[in-house]
Amino acid sequence: MPGRRHYTDPCPVAQALDLVGERWALLIVRELLLGPKRFTDLRAGLHGVSPNVLSQRLEELSDGGVIEQRFLPPPAASQVYALSDWGRELEPIVRALGRWGRGRPGPTPDGKLSPSALILLLEDLFDPESAAGLKVRVGLQLGAGHFQYRITKKELRPVAPEAGDPDVILNTEPDTLLRLIRGAEGYAGALAAGALKVRGDEVLAERFLTLFQRP
Structure with a gap:
């Protein structure tokens, strides 16, 4: 993934963060846990992400084997993004992270839930x-x-x-x-x-x- 900074650390945690540690990456995974989505669907669910940044994250996650692109047959005939089998293994991690995040000290930030x-x-x-x-x-x-x-x-x-x-x-x-x-x-x-x-x-x-x- 040229242009990205990486941890020079062989620890598996660091290697995982190389793949999903960038801003928006895990939120893209969250959005795909319930099924494949089009680019426009992902952008609608990720409030504040720009089209360029979303495209970059999708490319990085695809290159890393976390997600894959699929094409829906007619009449939909559109390209969607979906978790790979390996990417699907992030589900219990994302859910556990959400439970951990609910214990965050202080008020809940303002914003819309997807x-x-x-x-x-x-x-x-x-x-x-x-x-x-x-x-x-x-x-x-x-x-x-x-x-x-x-x-x-x-x-x-x-x-x-x-x-x-x-x-x-x-x-x-x-x-x-x-x-x-x-x-x-x-x-x-x-x-x-x-x-x-x-x-x-x-x-x-x-x-x-x-x-x-x-x-």
Whole structure:
């Protein structure tokens, strides 16, 4: 990777940082944990990254074997970026880093959460005991991100959107959903203000917000 600075250290930690230690690199990995994305999708989820820097990081991660480029067949017919099998091994590391980061001293920095970042956070905050006896399918429409989960046997399991119609769909922005889960914004108020739209069982939607530990 010409033009980049490297650690002259044979330690595996240093070698790993040579690959994913540059700014935005691990956040690109975070965005790809939930599946392949186009360049425009990645840029939308990484607030503040310039097109040139994103292109450079993608090239570096590709050269390092962390990600790979794929081409979707028609009708999409577009190029996407995806984690390689080796890059996928970063998932438990990224999730553990997120848990460690939640203990950061001081206030949480201002900024917008990407849909992928929020989904990873929700999966980590899910409280199995709060879901006792619950057997439902929930859809989340977070801006441009669409996700679906099956909750059964005290487990939160992602399912493909084409798996069937969910029992309830919550349509909101990632930051609004996080405020609702934290209790910083009320359910009824968000509905009345139009910040949250619910299709399906509203009682179930409100209960869904209680299934997570408050971050």
